[in-house]
Amino acid sequence: MxxxxxxxxxxxxxxxxxxxxxxxxxxxxxxxxxxxxxxxxxxxxxxxxxxxxxxxxxxxxxxxxxxDPRPIIEIMSEGLTIRTFLFFEDFVPWEEVVGANQENYTNRVVSMHGYARVTTTFLRIYRPKGRSLAINLSLLNKRGTEFHQALSKYLAA
Known part of the structure; x- marks a missing residue:
């Protein structure tokens, strides 16, 4: 196969x-x-x-x-490879994934001179024995809905 x-x-x-x-x-x-x-x-x-x-x-x-020619996220039938920074790489087998959640983080800065609000979207992958992994979706080329469809195909199984 x-x-x-x-x-x-x-x-x-x-x-x-x-x-x-x-x-x-x-x-x-x-x-x-x-x-x-x-x-x-x-x-x-x-x-x-x-x-x-x-x-x-x-x-x-x-x-x-x-x-960088390497992908940030690689979805395989065995698991998920996430490159969190330039040289750091985590592999998460699908058996270890407890859940995934899309989270929005909003940072508000209010001063006398103005107001700024920056919202970033993260996908958090939860594991039972390890720390959760966060993927910044704002800087990821998701190619429309292809990323969510590929991820949900393996998470639903």
Whole structure:
């Protein structure tokens, strides 16, 4: 019997846009604030450098995710392979899956200057003896409803 697997990759358009935005923010931060730090305190300069380093790391990670040839999720008849980060990979056999739940997480930021709300959708895979695994569905190319159909085919069995 041939081992058939369905592979789902990162949403490359979203990851490349986020990666480019990180590098644009680095450029703006460096040229507008750090090149001429007149009026900035030493703590503000240190915070800007820390933000610059964090943006650089995030930009590199998102661009690596864009060009990574490996799938984020691979659904096989034996189980589910999830690549949670660049080099971390978890295999969950279908016998270990107790349930799956789609969860929405909303982060609200309220200040005197404005209001922002960011909602992210996760698919959480529950296991009886191990920790649950969360898959960020916002950055996954689900190809319409194909991801949910493939997953429900194995979870219903």
């Amino acid at each position: 041939k081992n058939h697997s369905i592979k789902f990759y990162s949403h490359r358009v979203k990851t490349v846009i986020i990666g480019i935005l990180c590098f644009v923010m680095i450029y703006i931060l460096y040229t507008k604030l750090l090149a001429d730090p007149f009026g900035l305190t030493s703590i503000a300069i240190s915070a800007c450098w820390a933000m610059l380093v964090i943006l650089f790391i995030l930009g590199v990670v998102f661009l690596l995710k864009t060009f």
